[in-house]
Amino acid sequence: MSRRGTIAGGVAGLVLLLAAGAAWWTQQTPEGRPPLGGAVASFVLADRTEPAPEITFSDAAGNTLRLADFKGKVVLVNLWATWCAPCVKEMPALDRLQAKLGGPDFAVLALSIDREGLAKVQPFFAQNKIAALAAYLDPAGRSPALFGARGLPTTLLIGRDGTVIGRQEGSAAWDEEAAIRLMRYYLDLGKAKSA
Known part of the structure; x- marks a missing residue:
């Protein structure tokens, strides 16, 4: 040579x-x-920083909540319904993600738009052994339009400051390492900024 x-x-x-x-x-x-690949290869980062829309919804006890109640946490908002086949398929992965990372810094907010509300979601959770996720309900179905969702499932990642980081249209394997790495990236980023 x-x-x-x-x-x-x-x-x-x-x-x-x-x-x-x-x-x-x-x-x-x-x-x-941020690391985008594998399960979150089609996750789209927001072009610019803007606050998440102010949505209201209820929990299983009937309490009215706002997205602002979660400020300070990284929140993965998943818009879903029991009649949506891709939503049903990804729900166990979201449950495992919540079990793995959920706590004072992170939450999966699986927001059902089923019109029957808890009467539909509670049996679905029981039948599918969804144990880590809390039931959040938007039976009026206002949240998809406020988030600009074009279909279900749509999942949005919201930063600790309440701004939209990005979105995933369609289902994803949220419990796979690539998705967990993405969540941890934003969890660590928030800690670095507050230090």
């Missing part, structure tokens, strides 16, 4: 090494771009 070929091969190897390092750095630090 000529000296030119050796140098070109060395440069190509260095470029690959730097690219791999950049990809690792991006996925590991809040300063980099």
Whole structure:
């Protein structure tokens, strides 16, 4: 091999090494771009920062809640219904995500738009062994229009400050490592900003 070929091969190897390092750095630090791939490859980041719409809904006890009640947490808002086949398919993954990450810093807010409200959602949760998710209800079905949802399921990630980070149209495997890495990215980002 000529000296030119050796140098070109060395440069190509260095470029690959730097690219791999950049990809690792991006996925590991809040300063980099959020990790989008695998289960969340079709997650679309918001073009600009804007506050989430002010929606109201109820919990299983009939209490009226607002999205603002979750401020300070990273919230994954999932708009769904029991009659929506892709919604039904992804609900166990959302339940596992809530079981894994749910707490004072993170919540999955699975917001049902079933007109029958709790009478429809509660048996669905029992039948499908959904145990970690709380039942949140919007039987009037106002939230999809307020969020600009074009169909169900639509899932929006809301930052601790109440702004929309991005959205996923259609179902996703929310309990897979790629999705968990995306949630942790924004959980860590919030901690870094408050420190």
